[in-house]
Amino acid sequence: MTDKILEGGKIDARQTLYLLVTMIYATLILFIPQNTVAHAKQDAWLSFLVAFTGGVIISLVVINLSLRFPGQTLFEYLPLILGRFPGKIIGFFYVWLFIHFCALVDREYCSHIVAVFMPETPGEVFLIHGTIMAAYIAYCGLEVLARLNQLFLPLNAGLLTTLFVLVTPEMKVINILPVFDTSLLSLAKSTITPLSWFGEIVALAVIIPYLAEQKNIYHLTIKALFFVLILIELATIGVLLVFSPTLTSSYFFPVLSGTKMINIANFVERLEIIPIVIWVTSGTVKAALFFWAAALGSAQLLGLKDYRPLLLPLAVIVTALGYLLHPSIIDLLNFLTQAFPFYALTFEFIIPFLLLIIVLIKGPGKK
Amino acid sequence: MKQKLFLILILLFITINISGCWSKKELNEIAIILGTGVDYTKDNKIQLTYQLARPAAFGGGGMGGGPGGGAAMNQNITWIVSATGDTVFDAQSRLSQQIPRHLYLGHNVVLILGERLCRHGVLDVINFFHRQPLSRGTVWIMATPQEAKKVLESHSELQMTSAQAIGFLARLRTGYVLRFRDFSQDLASRGTNPVLTRVELKRQGVAQGPGLEKIHHHQEIIITGAAIFKEDKLIGWLDCQETQGLRWLKGDIHKMGIIIPSPIYPDKNISLDVIKGNTKIEPVYQKGKVKFYLGIKAEIDVIEQQDEEDFTRTEMIKAVENITATKIRQRVKISLDKVQGEYKVDSFGFGEAFHRKHKKEWSKLKNRWDEEFANAQVYLTVKVKLKDTGMQGRRASLKR
Numbered sequence: 001m002t003d004k005i006l007e008g009g010k011i012d013a014r015q016t017l018y019l020l021v022t023m024i025y026a027t028l029i030l031f032i033p034q035n036t037v038a039h040a041k042q043d044a045w046l047s048f049l050v051a052f053t054g055g056v057i058i059s060l061v062v063i064n065l066s067l068r069f070p071g072q073t074l075f076e077y078l079p080l081i082l083g084r085f086p087g088k089i090i091g092f093f094y095v096w097l098f099i100h101f102c103a104l105v106d107r108e109y110c111s112h113i114v115a116v117f118m119p120e121t122p123g124e125v126f127l128i129h130g131t132i133m134a135a136y137i138a139y140c141g142l143e144v145l146a147r148l149n150q151l152f153l154p155l156n157a158g159l160l161t162t163l164f165v166l167v168t169p170e171m172k173v174i175n176i177l178p179v180f181d182t183s184l185l186s187l188a189k190s191t192i193t194p195l196s197w198f199g200e201i202v203a204l205a206v207i208i209p210y211l212a213e214q215k216n217i218y219h220l221t222i223k224a225l226f227f228v229l230i231l232i233e234l235a236t237i238g239v240l241l242v243f244s245p246t247l248t249s250s251y252f253f254p255v256l257s258g259t260k261m262i263n264i265a266n267f268v269e270r271l272e273i274i275p276i277v278i279w280v281t282s283g284t285v286k287a288a289l290f291f292w293a294a295a296l297g298s299a300q301l302l303g304l305k306d307y308r309p310l311l312l313p314l315a316v317i318v319t320a321l322g323y324l325l326h327p328s329i330i331d332l333l334n335f336l337t338q339a340f341p342f343y344a345l346t347f348e349f350i351i352p353f354l355l356l357i358i359v360l361i362k363g364p365g366k367k
Numbered sequence: 368m369k370q371k372l373f374l375i376l377i378l379l380f381i382t383i384n385i386s387g388c389w390s391k392k393e394l395n396e397i398a399i400i401l402g403t404g405v406d407y408t409k410d411n412k413i414q415l416t417y418q419l420a421r422p423a424a425f426g427g428g429g430m431g432g433g434p435g436g437g438a439a440m441n442q443n444i445t446w447i448v449s450a451t452g453d454t455v456f457d458a459q460s461r462l463s464q465q466i467p468r469h470l471y472l473g474h475n476v477v478l479i480l481g482e483r484l485c486r487h488g489v490l491d492v493i494n495f496f497h498r499q500p501l502s503r504g505t506v507w508i509m510a511t512p513q514e515a516k517k518v519l520e521s522h523s524e525l526q527m528t529s530a531q532a533i534g535f536l537a538r539l540r541t542g543y544v545l546r547f548r549d550f551s552q553d554l555a556s557r558g559t560n561p562v563l564t565r566v567e568l569k570r571q572g573v574a575q576g577p578g579l580e581k582i583h584h585h586q587e588i589i590i591t592g593a594a595i596f597k598e599d600k601l602i603g604w605l606d607c608q609e610t611q612g613l614r615w616l617k618g619d620i621h622k623m624g625i626i627i628p629s630p631i632y633p634d635k636n637i638s639l640d641v642i643k644g645n646t647k648i649e650p651v652y653q654k655g656k657v658k659f660y661l662g663i664k665a666e667i668d669v670i671e672q673q674d675e676e677d678f679t680r681t682e683m684i685k686a687v688e689n690i691t692a693t694k695i696r697q698r699v700k701i702s703l704d705k706v707q708g709e710y711k712v713d714s715f716g717f718g719e720a721f722h723r724k725h726k727k728e729w730s731k732l733k734n735r736w737d738e739e740f741a742n743a744q745v746y747l748t749v750k751v752k753l754k755d756t757g758m759q760g761r762r763a764s765l766k767r
Contacts, residue, residue, distance in 0.1 A: 115500070116500050117500070119500070129384060132380070170548075174719065174723065177723045178722065178723045178724075178726050181726050242548075243504075243548065243552065244552045244555070244556065246552070246555040246556065247548070247551055247552050247555060250497075250555075257504070260503050260504060260505070261503075261504050261505060261548060263505050266538070269505075270473075
């Protein structure tokens, strides 16, 4: 099919690990505690555990599928499995998915800043900036993206832990008691949204060919998901202990509201900039990754020699989508919690799973 | 050439981005709110009062800066403004038409609610302070039997402003104090009813100094107990003594003095200080009846004695411990009788404790919890340990 020159970068094991962590935790840390807590109450930490297990299953399917086509991305082996025409159509669906993910991340980023810090600034400003940054990073390629993230992730994880430690004086253990007070139905309801975010691990199908070494990929992915779990639990348990479940679920951005509670000796306080740093850096990397995947995917599907000329038109699409998709932050949240899981999980789990079954029966690819 | 052009473009982009933002508000464009008061007027309107800082008067007057001193003479440090409206925001927008700066809630120290408002229900006004991105959960929230506006129209002798003074007083935790976050949690929970700090503006001490020959009386905001709420409505007040009992029941034990009669000398007292204490609530559900077993543990220090009890003897220590336990039991009983018996509300979070222990039964009881609680038996066990006797074991004496 197409040349490998499309993306010349190679990323090592650690960079992959970091990239996968950022790809998932960025959105979770901002929004998800709120919705999950609304259903699971004080057992929200349990739903993330369940979602993590689901994420592991999804990643196993995706990796197994990808390893059967060494050196090829999802977009390249889709036509091999389904035949040229249907394969390309499904491929374009995936390009759409990545564009949509990117637009969503950009939109969340802009909604957040507008809602909390700069209510008078038009959201488009942040939207355009976010997209330009993502596009520029995608222009530089996967290697630059991974290295950038290698810089940010340890910083962010450290900052998040610092916040957790600083807010401990405000915590009351009784806020997460009694445990297991949730019915199975509400647990399932609370799990589905985080599960759909864990499922974004499907982007591995595009990244795998660019790993320097591929033998430890199962190990690596599960480790990444586990790190995500730790970061999310840190945030969730933190806000649950500071606010009770009822109060947590009334906030749009519980992590930010939790940060506002920090007050040590009337001196260490007003640290809201820290969640913003975490969110802007990780959100940019996340948006850039999906941006890159979308551009690479369309180039590979169309048989182009380079994906870079596609970045500008894609940037326009992403900005416009981010602006048009949701009239307000309420609408965005409703979409994320009610429609998004089913839509995303179709691409994240059902399609890869069906593909794997077809491969097992018809037998293209290795093994 | 092309690369250079690109670089210039990027530089321009960055310059535009970091130069500033739309919603900037410079320090000299904002009016910093230090204290907020909300009242319910006779004609059923909401009256909002802000205590605004006047930074121009801070640290002037040739006495140097620093907190506690240095306000310029004969200059007002605060400016108290108020307006009425149908909602809090309605009142605030009336205020913002009168004040030449942006009202800035980010540094608010205290939110004081007037009695009429508390009796009417605080849900009407609380949400404004929740929804505002600028307001914080760390604001101290208090209720006053007076008018909140009157309480804020005051100044402090030791701090720059009365709002800051009440904030510092609250931080010492000498009374029952709570913050906005805690209040919102209690409001949203079925297992506990909110309790607010009760504050009043009272004549407090005498201000004296060179050139102040005429006695100058001073009014300060002080903590005078607690306000008991049923859901969002005030139903009664507790005085300082009753509040101490409430704090034992809630497990909020910091800095409490206890005065007990001496075990051997009639008419003489011993002062004790509680250094540590905790309360364990053990709910029991038997044959449709709710019971609570309360285990209170306290560690005390001797602060002063009026006669010559010998604290080096173990019998004396035992005796003091026993009398203290009885005293604590009495205090708790008084508050319990008042809140459970008279007001019939669960202000102590016993419902939460019940929920933690009996998940299934809670779902049946939670909708009529206050009635269940009013009929519940509460059994007390108090254990006291004397830890320290200050700088002396027994005092110097003529008798020995």
